[in-house]
Amino acid sequence: MRISGLLTIFAILLFLSGCQSTEQAQVDLKPVFLDTAFSGYQAVPVESEQEIFALDSDAKVFVNNLTVAKNMVHAKNRNKVMESLIRAIFNRSDFNMIYDNGANTTASETFNNRAANCLSLSIMTYALAKQAGFDVRFQEIDIPEYWTRKDGYSLINGHINLRISDVSDTSMILLENRTMVVDFDPFSPKKYFPSTEVNKQRVVSMFYNNKGAEALVNGDHLTAYSYLKAAVQADIMFQDAWTNLGILYRMAGHHDWAEKTYEEALKLNQDNLTIWENLAILHEHQGRYELAKNIQEFVTQKRLRNPYYHFILGEQELETGNFREALAHYKKAISIDESHHEFYFGMAKAHANLGNSKQAMKYLKRAKRNTQIDDLKDRYQHKMDLFAKL
Known part of the structure; x- marks a missing residue:
């Protein structure tokens, strides 16, 4: 799920x-607790x-x-x-x-x-x-x-x-x-x-x-x-x-309570896309499909320039076994911002699942190069050592 x-x-x-x-204007928030x-x-x-x-x-x-x-x-x-x-x-x-x-x-x-x-x-x-x-x-x-x-x-x-x-x-x-x-x-x-x-x-x-x-x-x-x-x-x-x-x-x-809670949350920031997306998911559960679709289209258009949006789509495709689709999303993320190790690791995982060991090794090296965390460097090196033994 x-x-x-x-x-x-x-x-x-x-x-x-x-x-x-921290001096943001106070809004009239009504706690929605369901003890x-x-x-x-x-x-x-x-x-x-x-x-x-x-x-x-x-x-x-x-x-x-x-x-x-x-x-x-x-x-x-x-x-x-x-x-x-x-x-x-x-x-x-x-x-x-x-x-x-x-x-x-x-x-x-x-x-x-x-x-x-x-x-x-x-x-x-x-x-x-x-x-x-x-x-x-x-x-x-x-x-x-x-x-x-x-x-x-x-x-x-x-x-x-x-x-x-x-x-x-x-x-x-x-x-x-x-x-x-x-x-x-x-x-x-x-x-x-x-x-x-x-x-x-x-x-x-x-x-x-x-x-x-x-x-x-x-x-x-x-x-x-x-x-x-x-x-x-x-x-x-x-x-x-x-x-x-x-x-x-x-x-x-408790769908009605969820909707009330999202409405209160949006009073703090109407531009919060995460809340809007969760509201769309809620409307789908409520059977309000057209409203959910409109909200989701609005959210998607706003996120197109966020590399992590494409990254998470790649992760989802990877989970479902759509490895070539995953590669496309990871590439898009890298085209927007090439500085994040997670994007290259995603490429490595997709290539590994497609049997492209050489490409997987290439992107593992790039992932290691783009992180300063020693634990992560060690993990990437360990994976590269495993590939080298294949």
Whole structure:
């Protein structure tokens, strides 16, 4: 079963059409909660904000050892503390941190598990940097719609990063080297996307939304409802949480409630194509085929210049065994933007399924060349080694 436009965050979710200010105009949103349809959801344990950002004793010792070793009294040494902290997190040999898309964990869990996605890494880094006495701000990145595939679902992803400073009043920052931007982007985009500072409540909502989306993919509607309701309550202006809640209602058969939820979500951003697409899917389930068709045509025309739109079409064709059609979509994605390793890996998979080992090897090399993530480089190299033995 496939849900087009299901949201998650992995790195941190966000699918805004334009750079949205934290000072956006307030709209009259009416929460659409259906507690009676998810009886017992209150028994699902949902982490509090404090639990999400809390550090255990080992994590605090880790930070304190760094600050003592670098003598944090002087400003110049404070910069060294900041750099050492970030280096320790990024450096696999020192911290053994492994990137895992599905690891939606709290700061302490991430520190101890040493496997996390971008959102969890950002939450942990925020907590560690605050423990070291730095000022830390979350920034939401305005990226084009980007999808990944998981268990037959289309998951749309957003992104955040961190700005770490040695002063609490960022207006006083005069020297560039006193501020660091920390970004755990697993795909290393080579183009600049604007960012907007967001508050801690938005990140809490993202965390809940991620957990809710994962539960939805796993078919656990009770857990999904518990987390998605918490996500909306944590930040009523976070559109992604509204959208996932609508998807849950649709999957659970509550079509009228799903429609109401999408309508509320669109008040925040009328240009959100993911919501419009999910509304089209809902109308199909309601038997309103002409309306669904019109909406889908509108969405498709808007997406034609998005390389990830063609990429996800390629992934879908690949799943159904239409390998030549998949190649055409991957080629289109590359013609729009040739910087993303996933597009080349798609080409490699399609060629491999067609028995074109030489072409598959060629595109695996290009995929490896277009990523800066060591784990991904290792995976691509492993696949190339396997092909070389054939």
